[in-house]
Amino acid sequence: MAHSIIESFKGGLIVSCQALEGEPFFGSEFMTRFAISAEMGDAVGIRANTPQDIAAIKRVTKLPLIGLWKREYAGFGVYITPTLEEVEGVIAAGADIVAMDATKRDRPDGLSLSEIVKEIRRKHQVLLMADISTLEEGLMAEQLGFDLISTTLSGYTPYSPQGQEPDFQLIADLSSRVRIPVLGEGRIHSPEQALYCLQEGAYAVVIGGAITRPQEIVKKYVDALSHFPYN
Numbered sequence: 001m002a003h004s005i006i007e008s009f010k011g012g013l014i015v016s017c018q019a020l021e022g023e024p025f026f027g028s029e030f031m032t033r034f035a036i037s038a039e040m041g042d043a044v045g046i047r048a049n050t051p052q053d054i055a056a057i058k059r060v061t062k063l064p065l066i067g068l069w070k071r072e073y074a075g076f077g078v079y080i081t082p083t084l085e086e087v088e089g090v091i092a093a094g095a096d097i098v099a100m101d102a103t104k105r106d107r108p109d110g111l112s113l114s115e116i117v118k119e120i121r122r123k124h125q126v127l128l129m130a131d132i133s134t135l136e137e138g139l140m141a142e143q144l145g146f147d148l149i150s151t152t153l154s155g156y157t158p159y160s161p162q163g164q165e166p167d168f169q170l171i172a173d174l175s176s177r178v179r180i181p182v183l184g185e186g187r188i189h190s191p192e193q194a195l196y197c198l199q200e201g202a203y204a205v206v207i208g209g210a211i212t213r214p215q216e217i218v219k220k221y222v223d224a225l226s227h228f229p230y231n
């Protein structure tokens, strides 16, 4: 039977509240405001980056939180919760679910994904979310015992389709092949696209930039206006 947190996501919106250093809204004080706004708008969950933001958001909302920790290691493409050290940090900060890169790429600590999952399971009760970029990776994630899968990394590995739109095809393919919930995530920019993810089989959707990155929202309007004849 599905875990109650996962059940609470069904058909709902999870808001990814993230800003990297250099973005105008970088900092936990801003991320908590976005998380409170998400809760006021009836989102079912939050996705957040870094132990600081995770802990700060847990203090101000009751929503279940998917935590990750983006960290780059020279020479490796994997950056979403890449090693056990980041996994431990995310758990210690209070995340209900740990999201981690579950692509087939090499990892900085030399451990395989299977070894990392086994180690987490040995020490913790936490739920695990696989951020994947292809159908093959999603199928592998289910085999490895992840609790849910998200299409987060489609378009962000060199070997996945580099589209402008959400990867609806991957959502549909995965949803029909796995038994665990599949979340639609990445480049969802309208309510219609979010609904379409559910129609294609997604269990829930995760939206970031279209809600929490104002510079992206401004750009979208500016681009639309640029089609007017005198622009």
Ligand SMILES: CC(=O)N[C@H](C=O)[C@@H](O)[C@H](O)[C@H](O)COP(=O)(O)O
Pocket (backbone or CB within 6 Å): 016, 018, 068, 080, 152, 153, 156, 185, 186, 187, 188, 206, 207, 208, 209, 210
């Ligand atoms: C590829 C990657 O690093 N994605 C990150 C994952 O946590 C975030 O930067 C995204 O904002 C998140 O996936 C939501 O996607 P979008 O912002 O497109 O709605």
